[in-house]
Amino acid sequence: MAGHRGMVGSAIWRKLEAEGYTNLIGKTSSELDLRNQAAVAEFFETEKPEVVIDAAARVGGIMANSKYPYQFLMENMQIQNNLIDFSHKTDVQKFIFLGSSCIYPKHAPQPLKEEYLLTDSLEPTNEWYAIAKIAGVKACEAIRKQFGKDYVSLMPTNLYGTHDNFDLKTSHVLPAMIRKFHDAKMNDNAPACGELDETRDEPVDASSKPVELWGSGSPMREFLFVDDLADAVCFALENKLPENLYNIGTGEDLTINELAELIQRIVGHTGKIIWDTSKPDGTPRKLMDVEKLKNEGWEATTSLEEGIKKTYDWFLNNQQKFKEVKI
Numbered sequence: 001m002a003g004h005r006g007m008v009g010s011a012i013w014r015k016l017e018a019e020g021y022t023n024l025i026g027k028t029s030s031e032l033d034l035r036n037q038a039a040v041a042e043f044f045e046t047e048k049p050e051v052v053i054d055a056a057a058r059v060g061g062i063m064a065n066s067k068y069p070y071q072f073l074m075e076n077m078q079i080q081n082n083l084i085d086f087s088h089k090t091d092v093q094k095f096i097f098l099g100s101s102c103i104y105p106k107h108a109p110q111p112l113k114e115e116y117l118l119t120d121s122l123e124p125t126n127e128w129y130a131i132a133k134i135a136g137v138k139a140c141e142a143i144r145k146q147f148g149k150d151y152v153s154l155m156p157t158n159l160y161g162t163h164d165n166f167d168l169k170t171s172h173v174l175p176a177m178i179r180k181f182h183d184a185k186m187n188d189n190a191p192a193c194g195e196l197d198e199t200r201d202e203p204v205d206a207s208s209k210p211v212e213l214w215g216s217g218s219p220m221r222e223f224l225f226v227d228d229l230a231d232a233v234c235f236a237l238e239n240k241l242p243e244n245l246y247n248i249g250t251g252e253d254l255t256i257n258e259l260a261e262l263i264q265r266i267v268g269h270t271g272k273i274i275w276d277t278s279k280p281d282g283t284p285r286k287l288m289d290v291e292k293l294k295n296e297g298w299e300a301t302t303s304l305e306e307g308i309k310k311t312y313d314w315f316l317n318n319q320q321k322f323k324e325v326k327i
């Protein structure tokens with residue numbers, strides 16, 4: 001299991017343990033740097049894994065991608081090339097490669113079907129990362145085609161959940177909203193809810209500090225709870241899927257404004273939401289077509305409300321971790 005400490009990898013690890021798998025092997029990046037070919041060769045020689053799940057990657061948002069294009073391209077290719085190639089050379093029969101929906105063309109029709117891969121140009125802000133991921137998908141496809149091994153690629157939509165990144169400089173939209181609404185609710189300098197402010201006549205509701213969010217709120221996005229992705233990985237592990245590439249999502253989307261209002265309600269913030277329309281909206285809609293894996297017998301089961309509640313509970317219990325800045 002590569003990347004077992006990350007948000008995705010740790011969810012898969014928990015799921016595998018819950019399913020009764022005992023012979024799991026996971027190394028941190030300081031124990032085994034997957035960019036290092038010789039170290040990876042030695043690992044495969046010593047440990048002889050039967051199955052490899054690749055959830056290790058250099059991951060980041062638009063800012064990180066545009067600041068470090070070479071690392072996003074090269075490190076991701078090094079990590080996956082070493083894992084895929086040594087898996088193949090040491091006769092690993094099953095390999096599960098994780099990518100993301102950014103592999104699909106920027107202007108592909110919605111919902112995104114697997115067959116749209118490589119039909120048009122990519123979103124330029126993260127093409128470095130996307131090209132590395134496409135190379136991983138193609139490497140697995142080539143091994144499957146040429147050698148008949150069960151190497152499969154799973155492309156999740158936007159993920160969220162426990163162990164997410166809540167650092168506002170680097171986080172994705174959903175955890176960033178949780179953090180902003182929570183901070184507005186808790187860190188207001190105004191007296192706590194119902195306490196009397198001597199300079200005012202009325203009690204002040206500290207949870208009413210406004211929250212500013214980027215864009216217009218109109219783009220539509222899809223979100224998958226990370227434990228559902230872990231369930232899909234387990235499904236791919238236990239079943240031989242007939243094709244090489246599958247989307248993983250809920251097949252449902254909502255506007256960013258609807259998402260904000262849902263999170264606001266769950267967090268218990270009662271102030272205004274201010275949309276900063278000077279900031280970019282990004283692509284108007286991004287939704288996965290999930291019929292292909294549904295036809296094989298898997299679909300997501302966690303509702304967005306249930307998933308956000310679980311994520312917020314985890315955030316409340318782990319706030320001390322968010323002082324670290326992940327880049």
Ligand SMILES: NC(=O)c1ccc[n+]([C@@H]2O[C@H](COP(=O)([O-])OP(=O)(O)OC[C@H]3O[C@@H](n4cnc5c(N)ncnc54)[C@H](OP(=O)(O)O)[C@@H]3O)[C@@H](O)[C@H]2O)c1
Binds near residue numbers: 003009027057058172
């Ligand atoms: N998060 C999302 O919304 C999302 C959506 C779609 C797809 N995905 C995919 O899911 C996968 C994992 O993403 P994530 O969100 O879980 O990322 P993450 O939380 O940043 O975790 C990344 C993992 O990769 C490991 N890693 C990075 N560089 C490494 C290296 N040189 N050697 C060994 N291990 C290395 C890290 O190990 P250490 O912790 O030991 O350093 C960590 O366990 C990626 O392929 C990503 O494309 C994520």
